[in-house]
Amino acid sequence: MNLIVDALAFVFDTALDVAPIVFFLFVFQLFVMRERIRNVQQVLVGFVFVTVGLGLFLVGLEESLFPLGRLMAQQLTNPEFLYEVSGHIADTLVWQDFYWVYLFAAAIGFSTTLAEPALMAVSIKANEVSGGAIGISGLRVAVALGVGFGVALGCFRIITGLPLQYFIAAGYLVVIVQTTMAPKMIVPLAYDSGGVTTSTVTVPLITALGLGLAEAVPGRSPLLDGFGLVAFASLFPIISVLAYGQIAVLRGKK
Amino acid sequence: MKDSLVALSKDALSSLRDLAPIVLVIAVFQVFVIQQPVSGLLAILFGGLLVVAGLTCFIFGLRIALFPIGEDLAHSLARKGSAFWLFTFAFVLGFGTTIAEPALLAVAEEAAEVAVGAGAIADSEEAVSNYAVGLRLVVALSVGVALLLGVLRIVKNWSLPLMIIGGYILVVIVTTMAPPEIVGIAYDSGGVTTSTVTVPLVTALGVGLASSLKGRNPMTDGFGLIAFASLTPILFVLVYGIVMQ
Numbered sequence: 001m002n003l004i005v006d007a008l009a010f011v012f013d014t015a016l017d018v019a020p021i022v023f024f025l026f027v028f029q030l031f032v033m034r035e036r037i038r039n040v041q042q043v044l045v046g047f048v049f050v051t052v053g054l055g056l057f058l059v060g061l062e063e064s065l066f067p068l069g070r071l072m073a074q075q076l077t078n079p080e081f082l083y084e085v086s087g088h089i090a091d092t093l094v095w096q097d098f099y100w101v102y103l104f105a106a107a108i109g110f111s112t113t114l115a116e117p118a119l120m121a122v123s124i125k126a127n128e129v130s131g132g133a134i135g136i137s138g139l140r141v142a143v144a145l146g147v148g149f150g151v152a153l154g155c156f157r158i159i160t161g162l163p164l165q166y167f168i169a170a171g172y173l174v175v176i177v178q179t180t181m182a183p184k185m186i187v188p189l190a191y192d193s194g195g196v197t198t199s200t201v202t203v204p205l206i207t208a209l210g211l212g213l214a215e216a217v218p219g220r221s222p223l224l225d226g227f228g229l230v231a232f233a234s235l236f237p238i239i240s241v242l243a244y245g246q247i248a249v250l251r252g253k254k
Numbered sequence: 255m256k257d258s259l260v261a262l263s264k265d266a267l268s269s270l271r272d273l274a275p276i277v278l279v280i281a282v283f284q285v286f287v288i289q290q291p292v293s294g295l296l297a298i299l300f301g302g303l304l305v306v307a308g309l310t311c312f313i314f315g316l317r318i319a320l321f322p323i324g325e326d327l328a329h330s331l332a333r334k335g336s337a338f339w340l341f342t343f344a345f346v347l348g349f350g351t352t353i354a355e356p357a358l359l360a361v362a363e364e365a366a367e368v369a370v371g372a373g374a375i376a377d378s379e380e381a382v383s384n385y386a387v388g389l390r391l392v393v394a395l396s397v398g399v400a401l402l403l404g405v406l407r408i409v410k411n412w413s414l415p416l417m418i419i420g421g422y423i424l425v426v427i428v429t430t431m432a433p434p435e436i437v438g439i440a441y442d443s444g445g446v447t448t449s450t451v452t453v454p455l456v457t458a459l460g461v462g463l464a465s466s467l468k469g470r471n472p473m474t475d476g477f478g479l480i481a482f483a484s485l486t487p488i489l490f491v492l493v494y495g496i497v498m499q
Contacts, residue, residue, distance in 0.1 A: 003300065013356075018451055021351055025323055025455075032339055033330040037323065046319020053311025054450060056304045063301025068280060068292070075288050100287055107283075111275035115305075117312050118453035120272070122480075125321070125457050129465075129472045164438060165429050172422045179415045185473045188414050191481035192457075195448045203357065203446065227438030230445035234484055 003063065010062070011055030018051045057117070058200070066204055069108065073209040076101050077216035093217070095159045102152045105209060109233060110148035112201040114140055119196050126189055134189070138244065143193045146240030147233045151206050154232035158213045158220060164228045171235045178242040186245030193241045194234040203230055262314055269309040277302070312450075320454040328462025337409070340463075344405040347455070348483065349398035357446040358393055362386040365439045372435040374499060389494060396490035397447050400482035401456065407478065408463050408470065414478045421485045428492045436495030443491050444484040456480060 029037055037043060075081055077098075082088070086097035113119060123136045157167055179187055206229045214226040284292060292298070331340045352358060366375070366386040375381045407417060429437055448456075456479045464476035 003297070007304065017354060017356070017449075020354065021451060021455070024346065024350060025327065028343060029323075029327055029330065032343075033327070033334060035326075035330045038326060039322070043319045043323050046315040046317075046322075049311045049315030050319060050451065051315075053308045053313070053315055055308065057308030057312060060301045060304030060306075060308055064298040064305065065276060065280075065301070068298060072280070072283060072288060075290065076283075081288075104279075104283055104287075107279040108276075111279045114275050115272050115309070117309060117316075118448065118450045120313060121316055121320075121450075121454035122457055122477075124317075125454075125461060126473075126477070129461055129476060164441060165426065168441065169426050172419070172426075175422075176419055179419070185471075188474060188477035188481070191414065191418055192477045192479070195445065195480040195484035196453050197445075199357075199446075199448060199453070200450050225438070227442050229442075231438075231441035234445045 003059075006062070007056060007059045010059035011052055014055040014058065015051050018047065018054070022047050054117075061201065061204075065112075065201070069205040070208040072104065073205070073212045076104055077209075077212040079216060082216070095156060098155070098159055098213075101155055101159075101209075101213065105155045105206070106148040106152040108205055108209070109151035109202065110144045112205055113144035113147040113197050113237075115201050116197060116199060118199045119143055119193070122189075122192060122196050130185065133248075134186075139189075139193070139241065142240045142244035143197055143237040146193075146237030147197050147202065149240070150232035150234075150236030151209070151229055153236070154206075154229040155209065155213060157228065157232070158210060158225050159217055161217075161220060161225065164231065168231060168235060171239065175235075175238050175242070178239065178246070182242040182245045183249050186242060186248075190238050190241035190245065194238045197233055197237050202233060206230065206233060258314075261317075262310065265313045266306065266310040269306050269313070272309065273302070273306060316454050320451070321458045324455045324458025325462035328459045329466050332463055332466035340405060340409070341402050344401040344459075345398040347398075347452075347459070348401035349394045351449065351452040351455075352397040352447050353390060353394040355447065355449055357449070358390055358443070361439065361443055361446055362389045362393075365389055365436070368435050368439065369498070372433065374433060374435070374495075385498065388498070389491065392490050392494045393443055393447060393487045396486040397483050399490075400486040401479055403486075404460065404479035404482040405463065407482075408460060408475050409467070411470070411475070414481070418478075418481050418485060421482075421489065425485070425488050425492065428489060428496075432492040432495045433499050436492065440488050440491035440495065444488040447487050448480055448483050453480060456483070 029035055082093060082097055088097055119140055123139045126134045126139060127136045210229040211222045211226040214220040214222040331343060363386050366382045369375045369385055370377045370382060375385050407414060460479040461472045461476035464470040465472040
């Protein structure tokens with residue numbers, strides 16, 4: 001019963017977010033462009049689907065994945081658990097003791113990215129525009145690999161306390177080198193994929209992981225060191241998608 | 255009607271396939287690593303069902319509404335040929351969809367707390383709320399500017415790699431001047447701005463625009479708008495941190 005009320009509340013909230021956008025689009029097309037909207041009924045039905053779908057999606061995440069994921073992030077960074085797997089107490093922990101955290105970070109980053117609706121949207125479009133040359137699944141797996149690696153590396157950074165900007169600057173250096181070598185058609189898509197990965201599903205979970213880690217590691221402050229994982233998750237997909245383009249070209253040559 | 259049902263059930267199947275890896279990861283970690291009982295399994299299963307249903311509806315609606323209207327608008331903007339309305343549309347779309355973004359609200363509040371902790375602003379309710387509101391405005395403004403720049407790039411045929419890489423070099427330079435406590439938040443804010451509803455619209459806008467302008471290729475020129483929307487918030491928030499210092 002509660003869940004139904006929750007679901008309705010989420011759908012209502014989503015409607016409040018979506019309604020101004022729809023209103024703006026319609027007003028612009030009708031009054032500024034002075035053109036009619038094609039298939040207006042279909043578009044309206046579509047927006048209802050978008051709103052209800054997003055609302056249900058969010059309430060479902062809130063009921064299942066988010067509490068579970070947050071709990072697991074806490075459990076994996078819990079000092080007792082870390083002592084059990086490494087035999088080290090808090091002050092003597094070294095970065096290798098957190099291997100379960102790296103594995104979990106990579107696995108959860110990878111799998112939540114595959115379920116990211118915004119990424120699906122971009123992949124569908126890229127597939128359509130490239131005339132099938134870019135596969136919907138291929139692109140998504142490439143992005144997800146990048147996010148998984150990025151989040152794991154971001155955890156390593158929080159644990160070791162190394163400055164965020166070194167990693168980011170080094171990452172962009174790699175991006176620059178790759179850009180000069182990768183096929184031209186993949187570059188804009190690769191740059192975009194950094195931004196689309198980090199929205200609905202991935203961000204809340206990796207933020208919880210970052211904050212949990214910053215609390216568990218002595219000498220880290222959740223306020224200063226807990227942030228930055230999203231930045232890793234946005235940077236590494238650019239690298240992996242550029243690599244995906246390079247590999248596709250290499251395979252094409254054979 | 256029948257076609258729609260077929261499309262919907264296809265979407266439902268692919269949603270199931272898309273969510274399976276998450277279930278697998280969680281199950282493996284629960285069973286082999288954490289080894290503690292999970293409470294409320296039934297609620298979790300039901301939540302999972304809602305996720306599948308929601309994702310299915312969203313993707314379906316995306317194909318029949320978000321993509322077509324985004325492209326139609328891009329085509330009419332290109333047909334009309336008014337630079338003023340094109341840029342106004344791009345800016346308002348970016349600003350308007352970001353200012354109300356729930357993820358941004360959360361980040362702005364956290365950022366204000368960090369600023370209090372670092373002694374950058376006074377620990378009063380008014381100062382905190384001013385800081386948070388200011389940050390939201392700055393990020394929304396930055397996304398508006400991003401889409402404007404991105405559309406300008408498509409029209410003028412400027413090089414995307416040069417602009418984006420130049421932008422990130424600027425980010426690195428500004429980072430060295432910004433107060434350390436804002437850096438993590440600034441870098442993260444680039445990721446939170448592009449929401450699930452905005453991304454398809456913006457993508458359709460870019461691709462639609464590139465395909466209706468002569469001499470542009472939708473693949474090499476249509477994408478890239480989101481890249482701008484992930485870059486400018488970092489820069490703007492860093493500058494906001496410097497100014498508010």
